[in-house]
Amino acid sequence: MDNAGEKATEVEENRSRSVLAIIPAHNEADTICEVIREAKEYVDDVIVIDDASTDDTRDVAKNVAAGVITHPKNMGVGGAVHTGYQVAISDNYDVVVQLDADGQHDPSHIPTMLTRLEEDGTDMVIGSRWLNESYKDYSVVRRAGISFFTYEVNLLGGLDITDVTSGYRAYDVDMLEDLGRPENSHWALEQTLEAARKGYSIDEISVPMPPETDGSQFTLETFIKYPPRMALTSLKVLLFR
């Protein structure tokens, strides 16, 4: 933790832009507190978008986060992150970092993401589990699904990324202002494809992600449902964005 603390201080000193971390959460009372505390070390503010949780997520998060926005009705991750983007835009932050509330995304990678954004001028940085060995712990169905969707986005968007479904991301807020509102599901695919087609630069860093978290379900049913939805999402971006 000392190393992380020192690193955080170093990042803070070197950083020239304001950074907001957004954490979409649905019934994550058990883990969210720790995630917020760790994320706070690397960013200016942390806000939680409570997606109509029925447990104590909101109350727990309020004690440690700079703000908690609560959806009256559940919208899904796409809706929750979009609410976070709206706050970042209206409060004039320069950079948004987005991570899951279930602890799957280790906040200690935030400095590397911010460095890529600031020094390389990248518009979007994605934390990829395919750039390390952690993807091998995932089920075959899940790996096949992620590979398929990544291949399609690479093909349609002219990209060369490895993990399009990852929700661990950092963005330049100017880019977010230019992107449309993503669907509540498959938001990651839609957002990546739209950003690529609008000419924004997208980069990846290696982030190990454990598969056994409650918020990361990818079943056979999801695998079957995804292709037609993916086709519609792609059509939507190609036609309307």
Next chain:
Amino acid sequence: MMLKFDPIHAIGIIISLALFYQSARLVRKRKESVFEFLLWMSFGVVLFSLAVGSAIKTVSMREQVQKIFNFVGFSSGFEGLFALAILGLLLMLFYTYINAKTNRNKLYDLNQELALLRYEVEKSQGDETPSDPTGNDD
């Protein structure tokens, strides 16, 4: 290829062009309704094919349509009428689905707007007495 245009063919082509225009209008105005685009575009394509196809006299469109109907189990008379009725119902179902989806998206927008407004109010009040966001205050 021999073409013989009757007024009915021209009407079919005009209506199908109107459907294409409707599809293009959705794209130009960035309406983001993929289903609606598919609805107008697919009916436009079918109508255009029928209108142009039936004007080409070297291929008997009526025979081709009859063959397709027979293949899927419909023949002429009442069964053909039922087939058309089913197509009509599918159109209505499709359109109802689009309306339901549009309304659902509007509800999502309102949901988000409400959440952001509550957040702003709480922030401006110093977050002293946060209300129950689900509206179950009593």
